[in-house]
Structure formats: structure tokens, C-alpha cells
Amino acid sequence: MPDADNDAFEERFAHALRDAGATLGSARQDLAAAGEVRGRRLRARRRAAVAGGVAGVALVGLGVTFVLPGGQDGPGARQRPAAGGPAARTTPVASESAAPAVSGEELVRTLRKLLPQGELSNAEGRGTDDHPYAAGVFDDGRGEAAVSVSVNRVPAGTQEARQNTECPDKVFIAYDSCGTTKLPDGSAVMILKGYEYPNSRSGTKLWRAELVTPTGQHISAQEWNAAAEKDKPVTRDEPPLSAARLTSLVTAPQWRAAADAIPLDQRPKPAPNETSAAHTGSVSATLARLAPSGTKVVSKGSADPGFGYVVLDDGKGASLVQLNVQPDMRDVESQLFGEGARTLPDGTKVVTRKSPGEKGIEGIVMWTVDTIRPDGRRVVISAFNSGAQNTPATREAPALTMSRLEKIATDPKWLKLG
Structure with missing residues (x-):
């Protein structure tokens, strides 16, 4: 079973974008290469687990969220865009009132009641006063499987809310199928059948359902084909709940009632760039325009003012290039741009790095240029x-040289985005 206190439940990885630079070291490279917000997991993340450096870049592309609001740890489900842009901050909403609190024991009883015939063991839960969830090991006679449901809030009607039910880009995460359905009440449900690891190397499958309602209730259900999301052998070919069962579980009204009981000071406000995002332009489109002549843009990401990517081909094979813009990162500048950083004539600090890419992927490498301008604007x-x-x-090396990457990262066009 996931450890509720130590295993970051990437529930909202918007925090990952801002907190990505908090620490340095190999953890940063692992998270960046993984491209997961398991900021994760979204968490960031939306989790406090995101280390630093270029992690913000890799995490944003997922379209799923991994970090719990406020940087708290939670139960196991790893996924959750990752929103592309500054993190939503958790602040009181004085005009709203919360429903009566729901205990962790009540949430566990709800989970037990909603599961099909079988046994739920090692059950644990946390109430609505502290990032609620319920989790356990379910066995329907065909093998043990970890299951969990988390309850959260997202700012209603925002980009972040929409992204929680948008299928992630396969450029960043491997999965077998994904689809989003609109319910009669305006809610959206995404069902994703994927893997615990982005490259599916372990055989551990992760299936999840994400529900977001028009009022901002966010319910996330996850299941694995093993007794734990990590470090346990696969016990069955597939997780126990079908897509229909997952949908039924995540749409149960009991979870919405719990979401309404989340304290006001734990409910996030829209990210600062929500209102201006439509006017600032797209990172992907700008990145495509900055690609050198002689390279073909095979594909590119969607319109987003904080994160984007292009896949280039210079005739020697495809090469993914991704970029993240963060408006003001001066609070972590000393940690990210310390020893080894160069300072350009205009005051921009630059750090370069060559490292292995996704763990377990044969021969993949990642070249990174991290920059911060005097006003704190960070482009990675x-x-x-x-x-x-x-x-x-x-191919042997990325399509862009380190000098070309630096030229793109320091281009003045990024001063208008993010």
C-alpha cells in the first residue's frame, strides 16, 4: 500500500512549476527525465516531491497532476498536469462555506461500499481537514490490487480544472488508451489506462479516473495490477475495475460531498496567469518559430503560455525539445544558479547540463540550458x-546543440510569455 505520510500523491502538480527549483542533485535529473509531474508524483506533482532544476519542464507536459495542495504528501496515485503555468496558491475563499467534515474512516467505508464483491485489506484514509483520501488493497479473487480515491478542489472553470480531465500527451507518458466523457451535469470524466512508469518497463499498470465538476470538485481514483504502486510484484494481468466500474466509482455522490467539506483555506485560487493566458501567446508556437532553418517541425504542443514542446527532425531522426517559462523565480535563484553558473552581459545567468534521459530507456540523453534573467524570469x-x-x-545526440539551446532560451520573445 502507498504510505500516506511519505509517498507523494501527485494530486495537483501546479505547485511543481514553482517549487521545482527547491533542491539540486540527481533527484532533479530523474524527475526531469521522467517527464512526470510526479512533481508526483502532478504532483505536481502538484506534490512536494518535485526536486529541482529542469523538473518544471518535464513535469508540465504530462497533462496530469501529481502534487497535493500545499505540498502535502498523500496516498499513492501518481498522476495528476500538470498544469502548464504558475502554481495555484491555496488561500481562503471567504464567500464560500464548507459542509460538515468527513473523517478518514467514513471515506474508507465509502470506498469499501463502492467496490465490487471482494475483500479490501490494509485500508487507510484521511479526512477532509487534511487532503482527504481512502486507499487499500482490493482482492476480488483474481489477485491483490492497490486502489485509492482522493478528493480535492480545483478553481472552477479554469485551465487547471480542464487539464485534469484532458488526456496527457504520449510524447511524455506511455498509455494504452485514454478518453474523456462529458456528463449531463457538465462534469468531465477522464479514464486513462496506462502504466506506473512512463515507459511501462515494470509491467505495473496504473488505471485512473479523473472527475472534475462545474463547481470545482475533483475526484481522482487509481488502481494497479499489484498490491502496491511500487516495489510489489504484478499479481494480475490488469487492475480489477473496468472503465465502467472506475467511472461509477469516481462519480459516486459521496466523494462530491467530501469535496464540499474541504476547509476553505485549502481551496486553491486560479493561477495568476489564468486571466491573461489567452493574450500572452503559446510557448510551443514560439519555440517552433525559433527552430533553426533546415529542421522540420514534426509536431508541437498545444497553446500554453508557460510550457511547450516541438518535435524536430533535421534529417537524422526525431528530437524532442521542450521549454518552460516561469515569471519570477528569484526566491530560488541562489539554489539553481550557484557554482558553475555563467552571467551574460545583460545579467542573465546560465547553467548547462548533459545527463541521461528517462531511466530505463535505452540510449536516451537530455541536454538542458537553464536561464534566469535579472527580473527572475526563468526559461528552461x-x-x-x-x-x-x-x-x-x-539518434546519437539531440537535434539542437547546446549553443543553439542557449540562444533559444535567451531570446527576448520569452519576455512576453509565461
Whole structure:
């Protein structure tokens, strides 16, 4: 079972974008290469687990969230865009009133009641006063499987709310199927059948359902084909709940009631760039315009003012290039741009890095240029020697040299985005 206190339940990885620079070291490289917000997991993240450096770049692309609001740890489900942009801050909403609190024991009883015939063991839960969830090991006679349901709030009607039910881009995460359905009440439900690891190397499958309602209730259900999300052998071919069962579980009214009981000071406000995002432009489109002549843009990401990517081909194979813009990161500047950083004539600090890419992916490498301008605007760009973070290398080196990456990262066009 996931450890409720130590295993970050990436529930909202918007925090990952801002907190990505908090620490340095190998953890940063692992998270960046993984391209997961398991900021995660979204968490960031939306989790406090995101280390630093270029992690913000890799995490944003997921379209799923991994970090719990306020940087708290929670139960196991790893996924959850990752929103592309500054993190939503948790602040009181004085005009709203919360429903009566729901205990962790009540949430466990709800989970037990909603599961099909079988046994739920090692059950644990946390109430609505502290990032609620219920989790356990379910066995329907065909093998043990970890299951969990988390309850959260997102700012209603925002980009972050929409992204929680949008299928992630396969450039960043491998999955077998994904689809989003609109319910009669305006809610959206996403069902994703994927894997615990982006490259599906372990055989551990992760299936999840994400529900977001028009009022901002966010329910996330996850299940695995093993007794724990990590470090346990696969016990069955597939997780126990079908897509229909997952949908039924995540749409149960009991979870919405729990979401309404979340304290006001734990409910996030819209990210600062929500109102202006439509006017600032797209990172992906700008990145495509900055690609050198002689390279073809094979594909690119959606319109987003904080994160984007392009897949380039210079005739030698596909190469993924992704970039993240963060408006003001001066609070972590000393940690990210310390020893080894160069300072350009205009005051911009630059750090370069060559490292392995996704763990377990044959031959993949990641070249990164991290920059911060005097006003704190951070632009991080990474290039891979493959067309995706989770597929084997297609070429010896990325399509863009380190000098070209630096030229793109320091281009003045980024002053208008993010």
C-alpha cells in the first residue's frame, strides 16, 4: 500500500512549476527525465516531491497532476498536469462555506461500499481537514490490487480544472488508451489506462479516473495490477475495475460531498496567469518559430503560455525539445544558479547540463540550458535524442546543440510569455 505520510500523491502538480527549483542533485535529473509531474508524483506533482532544476519542464507536459495542495504528501496515485503555468496558491475563499467534515474512516467505508464483491485489506484514509483520501488493497479473487480515491478542489472553470480531465500527451507518458466523457451535469470524466512508469518497463499498470465538476470538485481514483504502486510484484494481468466500474466509482455522490467539506483555506485560487493566458501567446508556437532553418517541425504542443514542446527532425531522426517559462523565480535563484553558473552581459545567468534521459530507456540523453534573467524570469529548455521522453534513442545526440539551446532560451520573445 502507498504510505500516506511519505509517498507523494501527485494530486495537483501546479505547485511543481514553482517549487521545482527547491533542491539540486540527481533527484532533479530523474524527475526531469521522467517527464512526470510526479512533481508526483502532478504532483505536481502538484506534490512536494518535485526536486529541482529542469523538473518544471518535464513535469508540465504530462497533462496530469501529481502534487497535493500545499505540498502535502498523500496516498499513492501518481498522476495528476500538470498544469502548464504558475502554481495555484491555496488561500481562503471567504464567500464560500464548507459542509460538515468527513473523517478518514467514513471515506474508507465509502470506498469499501463502492467496490465490487471482494475483500479490501490494509485500508487507510484521511479526512477532509487534511487532503482527504481512502486507499487499500482490493482482492476480488483474481489477485491483490492497490486502489485509492482522493478528493480535492480545483478553481472552477479554469485551465487547471480542464487539464485534469484532458488526456496527457504520449510524447511524455506511455498509455494504452485514454478518453474523456462529458456528463449531463457538465462534469468531465477522464479514464486513462496506462502504466506506473512512463515507459511501462515494470509491467505495473496504473488505471485512473479523473472527475472534475462545474463547481470545482475533483475526484481522482487509481488502481494497479499489484498490491502496491511500487516495489510489489504484478499479481494480475490488469487492475480489477473496468472503465465502467472506475467511472461509477469516481462519480459516486459521496466523494462530491467530501469535496464540499474541504476547509476553505485549502481551496486553491486560479493561477495568476489564468486571466491573461489567452493574450500572452503559446510557448510551443514560439519555440517552433525559433527552430533553426533546415529542421522540420514534426509536431508541437498545444497553446500554453508557460510550457511547450516541438518535435524536430533535421534529417537524422526525431528530437524532442521542450521549454518552460516561469515569471519570477528569484526566491530560488541562489539554489539553481550557484557554482558553475555563467552571467551574460545583460545579467542573465546560465547553467548547462548533459545527463541521461528517462531511466530505463535505452540510449536516451537530455541536454538542458537553464536561464534566469535579472527580473527572475526563468526559461528552461531541454532537448532529447528521441522524439519522446519515453521511447528509445533515435539518434546519437539531440537535434539542437547546446549553443543553439542557449540562444533559444535567451531570446527576448520569452519576455512576453509565461
